[in-house]
Amino acid sequence: MDDRTFAELERAIDQIWAIAQRLGLDPFPVHFEVVPAEVMYEIGAYGLPGRFSHWTHGRAYHHQKTLYDYGLTKIYELVINSNPAYAFLLDSNSLLQNKLVVAHVLAHVDFFKHNAYFEHTNRQMIDTVAVNAERIRRYEFQHGRLEVERFLDAVLSIQEHVDPHVRFRRQPTPPPKPRSAPPAPYDDLLSLTDPPATSEPGPTKFPPEPEKDLLLFIAEHARHLADWQRDVILIVRQEMLYFIPQLQTKILNEGWASYWHARILRELPLSDDEAVEFARMHAAILAPTKHHLNPYYVGLKILEDIERRWDHPSEEERLVLGRQPGQGRAKLFEVRTLENDVSLIRNYLTRDLVEEMGLYIYKVEGDQLKVVETDWEKVRDLIVRSMTNFGNPYIVVEDGDYRRNGELYLKHIYEGQELDIAYAERTLQYVYQLWGRPVHLETVLNEKPVLLSYDGEKNTRKNL
Numbered sequence: 001m002d003d004r005t006f007a008e009l010e011r012a013i014d015q016i017w018a019i020a021q022r023l024g025l026d027p028f029p030v031h032f033e034v035v036p037a038e039v040m041y042e043i044g045a046y047g048l049p050g051r052f053s054h055w056t057h058g059r060a061y062h063h064q065k066t067l068y069d070y071g072l073t074k075i076y077e078l079v080i081n082s083n084p085a086y087a088f089l090l091d092s093n094s095l096l097q098n099k100l101v102v103a104h105v106l107a108h109v110d111f112f113k114h115n116a117y118f119e120h121t122n123r124q125m126i127d128t129v130a131v132n133a134e135r136i137r138r139y140e141f142q143h144g145r146l147e148v149e150r151f152l153d154a155v156l157s158i159q160e161h162v163d164p165h166v167r168f169r170r171q172p173t174p175p176p177k178p179r180s181a182p183p184a185p186y187d188d189l190l191s192l193t194d195p196p197a198t199s200e201p202g203p204t205k206f207p208p209e210p211e212k213d214l215l216l217f218i219a220e221h222a223r224h225l226a227d228w229q230r231d232v233i234l235i236v237r238q239e240m241l242y243f244i245p246q247l248q249t250k251i252l253n254e255g256w257a258s259y260w261h262a263r264i265l266r267e268l269p270l271s272d273d274e275a276v277e278f279a280r281m282h283a284a285i286l287a288p289t290k291h292h293l294n295p296y297y298v299g300l301k302i303l304e305d306i307e308r309r310w311d312h313p314s315e316e317e318r319l320v321l322g323r324q325p326g327q328g329r330a331k332l333f334e335v336r337t338l339e340n341d342v343s344l345i346r347n348y349l350t351r352d353l354v355e356e357m358g359l360y361i362y363k364v365e366g367d368q369l370k371v372v373e374t375d376w377e378k379v380r381d382l383i384v385r386s387m388t389n390f391g392n393p394y395i396v397v398e399d400g401d402y403r404r405n406g407e408l409y410l411k412h413i414y415e416g417q418e419l420d421i422a423y424a425e426r427t428l429q430y431v432y433q434l435w436g437r438p439v440h441l442e443t444v445l446n447e448k449p450v451l452l453s454y455d456g457e458k459n460t461r462k463n464l
Contacts, residue, residue, distance in 0.1 A: 001034055001091050009034070009089075012099045012268070019267045020106045024333065025260065027109035028123075029084040032102065034091050041065045043088060044078055047243060048126060052133040052235070054152050077101040081112040081246070083123040096274045100261055100281055107260035111253050114337050117245040120164075125242050132235045139228045151229055154430040155215070155236045160392045162237050163213035164244045210396035210411065214431075215240075217397050223406065224436035233434070247390040248340040255299015256336055258285060290362055290369055293383070301357055302348050307332055342387050349383070351376040359383070385415060393419055398442070408435045412443035419443050421452070421461075428454040 001009070013032060020027070043049050045061035079087040087105040089098045112118050122128055140148045211217045219225075219233040246253070265278055286297045307328035309317075317323045335344070353359070354376040361373035361382060373379060388394065399409035408431065412419060424441060431439045431454075438455040442464065449464040 005095055006034070008095055009098055012095070013102050015268065016099065016102050016106065016264055019264050020103070020110075020260070023260070023263065023267075024329070025106060025110040026113065027085065027106050028082075028113050030079075030087055030105060030109055031084050032087050032089055032105075034089045034098075036091050038065070040078060040088055040090055048080060048129045048239075049086075050126065050130040050133055051239070052129070052136045052152075054149065054156065056156060077104055079105045079108050080126065081109075081118060081121060081123070081242075082126055083113075085109040085112065086126065094277070096270070096277050097281065099268065100265060100278065103261040103264035104257045106264075107257040108253060110260075111249070111256050111336060115245070115249060115253075115340075116338055117248050117340050121242055121245055122238075125239075129239060132239065136232065136235065139232065143228065148232070151232060151433075152236075154433040155233050157427050157430040158214055158434075159236050159240050160390065161212070161214035161395055162216070162240050162244070163211075164241055166213045166216060206399065206401045207397060210398055211400075212394075212396050213237075214395060214397060214410070217400065218431075218434050221400055222435050225434070244390070248342075251293070251295040251299040251302075251341045252335070252339055252344050253299070254295040255301075255303050258282075258296045258300040259303050259332075288357060290358070293359075298357065298359075299344075301353060302344060303332055303335070305350065305353055306335060306348055342384055345380060345383050345387070349380050354379055385417075388415070393417075395441070402440060406437045408437060408439045410439065410441045412441060414444040418445060421445065424452055425454070425459040428452060428459065432456055 041061055041064045044064055046057045051057070077087065077089070079085060085105075087102075087109075089101055093101065112121075136148065136152075207217070215233055215237040219230050219237070222230075225233075262282060265282075270278060286294065286300060288294050288297050309328075310323065310331040311326055311328035313321070313323040313325060318325075335348070339347070349359075359376075359379050360371045361379060362369040363372045364370075373382070394413040394415070396411050396413065397408065398411040399407075401407070402409035410431075424443070428439050428441060438453060441452045443450060443452065451462045451464055453460045453462070
C-alpha cells in the first residue's frame, strides 16, 4: 500500500467512524493496523497475538495460509475484543475493500461492547495472553519443551469443556473426605466431648451435582498434578472462556456487522466503479450455501426481518402486543444487547425466513443433496440443537470418586447425536493423563447405553 492510498484510508476511517456514531453505533476506540497476509494468518491461527506456542496453532496457520496462496479463501478482516479494540487490515486489499472492513469492524466492536454475553470478558486479554505465554515458556525451560507440549496436547483435547456460568452457581467442589478407620471400642472413654452418633451418614456424592466444567474440575481435584500443570490447565481454561462469547454469538455478531457495513458504505461518496465493487463484495459475503449456514447471510436476513416486522406491525401485533410502528431500529439494538445465536434462532427465525433462505435439512445421497426435512419448526429446532454447547458434545463429571477408588466417571448428555467413538476413546487417554486414574465415559451407541473406559493401558467398551 503506497503513501497516497494509506492517507486516503486514514481519511476514510475518520469518515466511517463519524457515520457509525451518527447512525447510533457506540464502539470502543479501535486501533487499526495494515499488515501482510503472513501476519494476518498468524493472528487468525492463534486467535490472539502473543499467545502461547503449540503445534495446533502452527497447523491452523499452515492450513489457512495454503488456502490463501492458492486463492481459495481470504481473511478480509480480523478484530480483537479488547478496550481499545485492535483490528488488522490486509495490505493487499483494495482501498474499497478496506473501507468495507473498517465499517464491518466498527459494528463488531459495538457488539463486543454492548452484548450481554461479552460483559464479563477480559478487555485486556492481549496483555493477559502475553503473560500466560511467558509462564508457559518458563515451564518449558524448567521441565522440557516436549514434556510441556505433551501435557498441552492433553489439555487442549478437552479445552471446549468449560462452563462460562460456573462462577454464578457454585463454590469450588470440596474433595471427598478420606475414609478413616472405625473407632476403637473404648476411644470415647478419654474424650471430653459427647460421643459420636452410632449411625454414620452414607458417602456424599462427589461432585454433589453433575459438573460441566471439566477443565476446572480436573485442575481443582486431580491428585497427582504438579503446580505448573494445574497452572497450564487454568491458563487454557481462562483463554477458552474469553472465546466462548464469540462462539455463542457468531450468527448474530456477523449479521450485525453485515447490516451496518452495508448502511455505512451507502453513506460514503463512492464512485460508480466503487459502487459496483461494493455490491459484488457484499453479495460474495452473503452468498448462501446448502452445505452449511453462512452466519453473515442468516444473521443479516433475520435482523432485516426483525426491523421490517417492528417497523410495520400487523393489526394483531398492534392490538395484542401493543407494538407501535417505526420501532424496528430500536428493536435491533435491543436484540444486539440481549440475544445470542440460540435465542435469536429460537425467537426470531420464522416460517417465511426458512422458506426464503431454503433452510431445509439435506442429506447426501451419492453425489447429490436431497431435502429430507422441510417443516420449519423442526428445522429451527435442529439448528438450535446443533448450537447447544457451541456445537460440542455435552459432557459432565458424574462422579469424581467412582467405585470409591478415585476414578473419573463422565457422562455424555445424549441428544440424538452419537459420538465419534474412535475420537472419544483417544480423548479418554488424554483425560487419563490429566486425572491420573482410570476414566470412564457413559454415552449412547446404536441407541443403547455403553460405557467407554481407559485404565492407562487399554480402552474397553461395555454395554450398560
